Amino acid sequence: MAKINLSVVAVGLTLLLLAETWAQNPRKRLAPPKPPKAQCCDELRSLKVQVANLTSLLEELSRKQETDLMNVVRQIMELDQQNRQQEARVTEAESKYSEINNRVEIMQLQTLQSAPQTSSDATYDCAALYSKSYKISGEYKLPKDDFLGTPELSVFCDMETNGGGWTLIQRRKVGLTSFNRDWKQYKSGFGSIRGDFWLGNDNIFRLTRQPSTLRIELEDWEGRTRYAEYGFFTVGNELNSYKLFLANYSGNAGDSLRYHNNTNFSTNNKDNDKCVDDCASLRKGGYWYNCCTDSNLNGVFYRYGEHTKNSDGITWYGWHGSNYSLKKVEMKVRPMGFQP
Ligand SMILES: *[C@@H]1O[C@H](CO)[C@@H](O)[C@H](O)[C@H]1NC(C)=O
Ligand SMILES: *[C@@H]1O[C@H](CO)[C@@H](O)[C@H](O)[C@H]1NC(C)=O
Ligand SMILES: *[C@@H]1O[C@H](CO)[C@@H](O)[C@H](O)[C@H]1NC(C)=O
Ligand SMILES: *[C@@H]1O[C@H](CO)[C@@H](O)[C@H](O)[C@H]1NC(C)=O
Ligand SMILES: *[C@@H]1O[C@H](CO)[C@@H](O)[C@H](O)[C@H]1NC(C)=O
Numbered sequence: 001m002a003k004i005n006l007s008v009v010a011v012g013l014t015l016l017l018l019a020e021t022w023a024q025n026p027r028k029r030l031a032p033p034k035p036p037k038a039q040c041c042d043e044l045r046s047l048k049v050q051v052a053n054l055t056s057l058l059e060e061l062s063r064k065q066e067t068d069l070m071n072v073v074r075q076i077m078e079l080d081q082q083n084r085q086q087e088a089r090v091t092e093a094e095s096k097y098s099e100i101n102n103r104v105e106i107m108q109l110q111t112l113q114s115a116p117q118t119s120s121d122a123t124y125d126c127a128a129l130y131s132k133s134y135k136i137s138g139e140y141k142l143p144k145d146d147f148l149g150t151p152e153l154s155v156f157c158d159m160e161t162n163g164g165g166w167t168l169i170q171r172r173k174v175g176l177t178s179f180n181r182d183w184k185q186y187k188s189g190f191g192s193i194r195g196d197f198w199l200g201n202d203n204i205f206r207l208t209r210q211p212s213t214l215r216i217e218l219e220d221w222e223g224r225t226r227y228a229e230y231g232f233f234t235v236g237n238e239l240n241s242y243k244l245f246l247a248n249y250s251g252n253a254g255d256s257l258r259y260h261n262n263t264n265f266s267t268n269n270k271d272n273d274k275c276v277d278d279c280a281s282l283r284k285g286g287y288w289y290n291c292c293t294d295s296n297l298n299g300v301f302y303r304y305g306e307h308t309k310n311s312d313g314i315t316w317y318g319w320h321g322s323n324y325s326l327k328k329v330e331m332k333v334r335p336m337g338f339q340p
Helices: 002-030 036-114 126-132 183-188 201-205 279-283
Strands: 136-141 153-158 166-172 212-219 225-233 243-252 328-335
Touching: 126 153, 126 166, 136 201, 166 212, 183 201, 183 328
Parallel strands: none
Antiparallel strands: 136 153, 153 166, 166 328, 212 225, 212 328, 225 243
């Protein structure tokens, strides 16, 4: 652009000079006779010099511009590099932070394991840990308790949401763990406690022997979140097919577990639903299938783009209907009337 302008100026100047020369010509014709050839050549020479000067001026100007441009580019590159250095510093800080966090978690586990356990202060859930001042969310190892007849168990505690004290019983967020599993696997639990998992029906039964609250947190692929809470939640033991009982819904996601109230648990090899269809096989999970679903939190994890095309996804009809598979789910319990 600037270069074009300069050439326009140059052409303009050249024209001006030519015009001047042209204007001078009549006078020069009146001047004492000179060899015409020499006159012409003098003028030509002077024009040539001027053109040469202009050309060199132009070159100088454009060189200067290029230098300016180079300077700007250099500055941009420097800024870019500073940016990158800053980013690297942030990343480093983040990884240091999570390392420290991990160490804190390990310390928590160790303190917990060395703490003497008696039947009166049994620590069999995250609410009990919270009362003992473990207030950082993360993985904890609950010790074996002969009095309660409970085995050692790794749990993930949410010590922040709505007062904390929550023991997670399920999580979906990574999508690599299949939830299309059999009765035995749903009984004892599967997956990884920091990723996707089912805590196990026997463990959920034990946790909810004390009157408990269930909280379900959902996130869609646009990053929006909703929750459903049931003031009362319990499941039966294996003899009772882990039958679900809930009451007192609150929240903003819709009451999509109510339809599953009072139904037995089903898996792909144990059809306990209230339907001619085999819901666990149709919906590809283990759940309290009725006929079949108003929610399917143990369904198939579908990634963005694939998440609206199937009816066996991770669904909550009360929010996104029957064919929208959610991005993230957490199910968590704590004793009714828990006081932070
Ligand atoms: C051309 O440049 C020379 C030296 O750079 C200078 O002496 C001369 O006066 C210039 N002529 C014009 C017409 O600008
Ligand atoms: C539901 O909430 C009401 C009012 O708070 C309470 O009286 C009732 O006991 C609760 N139901 C259950 C099953 O906890
Ligand atoms: C649930 O399972 C129990 C036994 O585990 C059975 O007696 C009951 O009929 C079942 N209920 C339904 C609705 O299938
Ligand atoms: C579940 O069923 C019981 C009756 O068995 C009822 O008292 C309770 O309110 C129901 N829960 C919900 C959320 O509707
Ligand atoms: C949901 O997906 C099924 C295929 O799995 C399709 O038959 C059905 O029409 C879809 N329903 C809606 C409401 O998009």
